Amino acid sequence: AQRVTQPEKLLSVFKGAPVELKCNYSYSGSPELFWYVQYSRQRLQLLLRHISRESIKGFTADLNKGETSFHLKKPFAQEEDSAMYYCALSGGSNYKLTFGKGTLLTVNP
């Protein structure tokens, strides 16, 4: 079974502060991890995936297999980062994308 846990439903930070959105997963094999973002009144969209190891909009995420985590980080939050963030996992079957319950990030001015 595959499971994704996002422990924080809400996260509020001030502009310019660092932000970390936590994601832990449960999967016995080698997972593929993703972060999706949904801005207000917009569609859910891919933010980044662990395989690409890239930085998107200043966000990075590192897969830690020892801690089974894939936390999303940004050193200096911006107001436009305010959105709902979902961590997602794809397992061996490779057709099922399992999402966490999401974290609503608010960046205050």
Add this chain to the structure above:
Amino acid sequence: GAGVSQSPSNKVTEKGKDVELRCDPISGHTALYWYRQSLGQGLEFLIYFQGNSAPDKSGLPSDRFSAERTGGSVSTLTIQRTQQEDSAVYLCASSPRQRFEKLFFGSGTQLSVL
């Protein structure tokens, strides 16, 4: 054309009625997914299509829920005898054969069961 299209965007129905939700995927995308998004529950997987077949229906909450896909394109999610707990946003997504980095979502259908 444009992205994944879902209709209607909003649906208000009375408890006990049947509803049909439609999804037009991106042309050429063979994989199609239905998810349910509700407050505090995140995105709940409902069903996956590869072409016209649905190898995984495990996420459908009850036998009141069914889905089909025809011509490898349009998909319809049907909910019979709707209940208030069915109220949620129903999201459709499509991708070229299980390429999640190319998974695109529709804007969803907001279903309200009174």
